Amino acid sequence: MVLDISTINNTIAITLVRRFDADSAPAIENELKKIVEQHPESVLFDFSKTEYIASAGLRVLLSTTRNLMKAGSTVALSSLSPQVRQVFEIAGFTKIFTIYGSRDEALQKLKKK
Numbered sequence: 001m002v003l004d005i006s007t008i009n010n011t012i013a014i015t016l017v018r019r020f021d022a023d024s025a026p027a028i029e030n031e032l033k034k035i036v037e038q039h040p041e042s043v044l045f046d047f048s049k050t051e052y053i054a055s056a057g058l059r060v061l062l063s064t065t066r067n068l069m070k071a072g073s074t075v076a077l078s079s080l081s082p083q084v085r086q087v088f089e090i091a092g093f094t095k096i097f098t099i100y101g102s103r104d105e106a107l108q109k110l111k112k113k
Contacts, residue, residue: 003031009111012038013103015046020057028057032064039071042110046103048079053087065097078106 004015012035017024035043045061047053053061065075078100080088088094100106 003028005031005035008107010040011042011044011107011110012040013044013046013107015048016050018049019052020050020060021052021054022056025054025056025060029060029064032060036064036067036071040068040073042074042076043068044103044106044110045075045077046079046106047077047081047084048103050084051081053084058087058091058093062093062096074110076100076106076110078103 003017006013014032014035017028020028068075076098079102080099085094085099088097088099098109100109
């Protein structure tokens with residue numbers, strides 16, 4: 001499992017996989033731990049390719065975000081499809097995360113922080 005990871009204006013942008021579920025979550029979690037260890041200024045989780053997220057994916061995202069924020073990083077999400085956004089709303093995650101409509105919008109906002 002390889003995530004699409006790039007650095008743009010001191011923000012690590014991570015494009016997540018099509019299905020973020022129990023099968024993919026352990027490998028993604030291992031890759032994200034490496035990013036947490038870098039203590040990045042900001043991290044953007046780009047959901048533009050994600051069609052499905054399960055509770056295992058939500059758990060990995062939440063624990064990774066907590067660890068990043070403890071390290072002083074700013075975290076944002078972008079490009080949630082309607083189905084993925086609905087899962088976030090049901091789980092109450094839209095109140096926890098800063099969510100932007102597009103990757104470009106998120107990168108602009110994170111650049112200003």
